[in-house]
Amino acid sequence: MSVPMALLGLLDREPSHGYDLKHDYDAYFARGRPLPFGQVYATLARLARDGKAIVGEAEPGAGPDRKRYTITETGKSEVEAWLAEPIPAEPYLQTDLFVKVVLSLMLGRRAEEYLDAQRAAHLRRMRELTELKQRDSLVDTLLADHGLFHLEADLRWIDLTEARLAALAEEVAS
Amino acid sequence: MTGANGSSLVQAGGVAIEGRNLVLSFGETPALQGADLCVKRGEIVAVMGPSGSGKSTLLYCLAGILVPDSGEVYFDGQRLDAMREAERSRLRRDRFGFVFQFGQLVPELTAEENVALPLLLRGTHREEALREARSWFEQLELEGMERHRTGEMSGGQSQRVALARGLVAHPDVLFADEPTGSLDSMNGELVMGLLTRVARQQGSTVILVTHEPRVAAYADREVIVRDGRVSSMAPVMQ
Ligand SMILES: Nc1ncnc2c1ncn2[C@@H]1O[C@H](COP(=O)(O)OP(=O)(O)O)[C@@H](O)[C@H]1O
Ligand SMILES: [Mg+2]
Numbered sequence: 011m012s013v014p015m016a017l018l019g020l021l022d023r024e025p026s027h028g029y030d031l032k033h034d035y036d037a038y039f040a041r042g043r044p045l046p047f048g049q050v051y052a053t054l055a056r057l058a059r060d061g062k063a064i065v066g067e068a069e070p071g072a073g074p075d076r077k078r079y080t081i082t083e084t085g086k087s088e089v090e091a092w093l094a095e096p097i098p099a100e101p102y103l104q105t106d107l108f109v110k111v112v113l114s115l116m117l118g119r120r121a122e123e124y125l126d127a128q129r130a131a132h133l134r135r136m137r138e139l140t141e142l143k144q145r146d147s148l149v150d151t152l153l154a155d156h157g158l159f160h161l162e163a164d165l166r167w168i169d170l171t172e173a174r175l176a177a178l179a180e181e182v183a184s
Numbered sequence: 185m186t187g188a189n190g191s192s193l194v195q196a197g198g199v200a201i202e203g204r205n206l207v208l209s210f211g212e213t214p215a216l217q218g219a220d221l222c223v224k225r226g227e228i229v230a231v232m233g234p235s236g237s238g239k240s241t242l243l244y245c246l247a248g249i250l251v252p253d254s255g256e257v258y259f260d261g262q263r264l265d266a267m268r269e270a271e272r273s274r275l276r277r278d279r280f281g282f283v284f285q286f287g288q289l290v291p292e293l294t295a296e297e298n299v300a301l302p303l304l305l306r307g308t309h310r311e312e313a314l315r316e317a318r319s320w321f322e323q324l325e326l327e328g329m330e331r332h333r334t335g336e337m338s339g340g341q342s343q344r345v346a347l348a349r350g351l352v353a354h355p356d357v358l359f360a361d362e363p364t365g366s367l368d369s370m371n372g373e374l375v376m377g378l379l380t381r382v383a384r385q386q387g388s389t390v391i392l393v394t395h396e397p398r399v400a401a402y403a404d405r406e407v408i409v410r411d412g413r414v415s416s417m418a419p420v421m422q
Contacts, residue, residue: 126415129408136401144377158398165397169234 013045014053015092018062018081022089025066025080028054038149054079062088107164111171115179125172132161132168199258200225200389201357203246206255207412215241216252217412223357228380228390230400233409239393240361242409246391247280247359248272260356277305281355281388283379285365287346291335295326295345298334302353320348323378340371347375351382357389364399376402 016039020031028050036044057063062085066078081089107128114121139154139161171178202222208215215238223229231239244250246257248264257264259279264272276282281302289298299317304310321327324344334342343363350358363379364372380402383390392403400406407414 133397133400133406136397137403140398140401144381158401162397173234 017053018085019089021081025078115182121175125168129168132165136161198225201246202258204256206245206252208252214412219414221414226387228403230403230406231393232400232406237409238412239409243359243361243393248276279356281350281358283346283350283360283363285362287342289334289342289346294331295334296330298345299348299352324348340367343375347379354386355388359391361393
């Protein structure tokens, strides 16, 4: 995830203090991995250096982090371009899932057992994410659904692979 | 093989319904070959597995719609499979609810009449049954459609009506066979959210057949049917 672009995007709403940006970042994007203050201020300093944001004067009576940041025109057009640009359609072709199956078959192990255990783990996680959706926050639901569809894609692959294990075993053995 | 799992639940008490060593063939085709499933009261269990593995047949046996060639079905301490058909059909009417892939509503009846049907069959007075049925439409997000004929409703709308019909009489067990099978993702989410919320409120046990993992994820646990047998995915205790 691009932390600089996320912070710059949040700053595009209105001029903000570093503390407020960190707060909103943590609320929407961090998912249990809050952004350290150090990283917030280092990132904001870099955005300012590159002309994407302007640092205001420190406000009187406040600590060193009571500075307001404002996005520049350069920053705004960067956010605009970034939002519209599709991310690479990453097909996860180097997943451990795949390597484990192929190696199991090469080594003559029972890949079914691994796939069953993986299926159970995936479904367990899917139940947790589904529970998250019952909390009536659409933002939580949006994120949970994203995870759920990806896990479901893995599961379809697991089912199909399991159905083809005998043929696969022949192919990798030769 | 999976019997150990079943009997531990029996000892814990609170079993809603249990099938033991169920075998059933359609002519030469074996559909169930020793299936075991034990479901606790109030539990929501997803039955998953490849197409043709015997999921629906298992559901129909547990619900007393089909009678297994051998094996036993226990509901509320009674042998469902050993009852006479009239007794079984009374039990289905009074204690069970059903939702199928294609709503199987009565197209000539209005939406509220369809929902009221299980109550009417149980002998509830018509006005009371319809009042109860109408009270469902807000949470179904179908307000204003009470008097529409279900033949004129969209797939998603009629499946929500079918769900209400399945749950309106507070069944001990709701049997749902691919209830989202004909729906798009959005309508599937609506139906599953509603199904699990209401079933948990009412304390209804749910047996949910589905091949979709996202639907199964609404359940408390899942079992997988393969070649007419149930393999539990619960961690193996040793
Ligand atoms: N009414 C029927 N007549 C003949 N064969 C049937 C009938 N119902 C199911 N079967 C067969 O029994 C097997 C299990 O079917 P079913 O329980 O419907 O599987 P699933 O619901 O998992 O797709 C399949 O081979 C199917 O073709
Ligand atoms: Mg079926």
